[in-house]
Amino acid sequence: MSREEMTLERQLDWLYGIQRFGVRPGLERIEALLARLGHPERRFRSVLVGGTNGKGSVAASLASVLQAAGHSTGLFTSPHLTHFAERFRIDGEPVAGSELLTALEEVRPHAEAVEATFFEVVTALGCLLFARAGVNWAVMEVGLGGRLDATNTLSPELSVITNVGLDHTEILGDTLDAIAGEKAGILRPGRPAVTGVAPSLWPVLEQKGADLWALGRDFVFEVESLKLTGTALRLHWLQHDLPALTLRTPLLGAHGASNAALAAAAALRLGVGSEAVQRGLIATRWPGRLEYLEARGQGWLLDGAHNPDGAQALADTLGTLGLRPVRLVFGASADKAVTEMVQILGPVASDVVLTQARWSPRAADQAQLRPAWEAQGVPVREAASPAEALALAAAGTKQAAPIVVCGSLYLIGEVRGLLLEEGAEARERWQ
Structure with a gap:
């Protein structure tokens, strides 16, 4: 192991060590941390992707589409599967160890000063890494909930809420309406948003004043074929003058098709052309x-x-x-x-x-x-x-x-x- 690798391991030892302090919802610490770092989150355009299930799949799909459209793109997801650097991908590749080490060494003293939590540090790292790489877009997967999640300190151009289920009820509430309300915190008044939540929860999201497109109301999809190698689907528009699209994704199942449809709708709302949407979706990689x-x-x-x-x-x-x-x-x-x-x-x-x-x-x-x-x-x-x-x-x-x-x-x-x-x-x- 090189000296640089040993130094990175020590920094990661510190970061993993603060997991023991648990989750502390709130934006005060992350806002203070990002301010100390010179607000790296303001140096790229961003999308927030929240929901109970499927948010990582949608985030990975949308990042792949933006990359296919010619944009340098960061993808922030959690948790990682095998290696910490997987949480920060730039144009599809995890950040290099040397870049991660430099960012960690800069973030750590400020994080200690504001007593940031593990996920707050990780969010700040993502923002700093993406800013330094000069990405045009960053697609950020929300951690827990939405309203008080560290990612919500960003100012997204568009937000996605995949779905709402009963999970983390001890923090987010024990009803679907309560959880939807927490997740709706990532929506911004007047800005575009896309959702796949159940129709009964549309009113909860609409209270935030976002320009919301909902699966089942504004657009629908049908699965045309499903194999172990991927899913083919047809996307139709009910409320908007857009052509139907045939899409292919390596994501499996009806829920994989739903996630691909949400990513496609989000990309089109960001001005991405249909050909880039098709190329980006088929190129999506989302392990595990x-x-x-x-x-x-x-x-x-x-x-x-x-x-x-x-x-x-x-x-x-x-x-x-x-x-x-x-x-x-x-x-x-x-x-x-x-x-x-x-x-x-x-x-x-x-x-x-x-x-x-x-x-x-x-x-x-x-x-x-x-x-x-x-x-x-x-x-x-x-x-x-x-x-x-x-x-x-x-x-x-x-x-x-x-x-x-x-x-x-x-x-x-x-x-x-x-x-x-x-x-x-x-x-x-x-x-």
């Missing part, structure tokens, strides 16, 4: 979300479905692909709605191997997960680690259908590194 891989002589489908809505989307896609029942490798965070997820996934499973992400202190152990699966009548085996779970799932006769790994993005990150023999960071992951 219904991603099909072949490794160890076996097909694998990796999906970070980590809540009931995500589990339902996974189950629906498996049904559409004709892959039910499948062998599952499952691990989840203890603070998630595990029972509800298992009730949805149980009917699609032939059997399940339970494990837990090694580097996530939030991970439920196998004994916590087992009763929910047994209640569904699914044969259960346990593995002490993701590596053991992969070996156990693949042992014996090759599965005709892909083995599905799901339940936690932290688990997906570890598994993906193992299957591709790329390794992963050996650090505790809370966020």
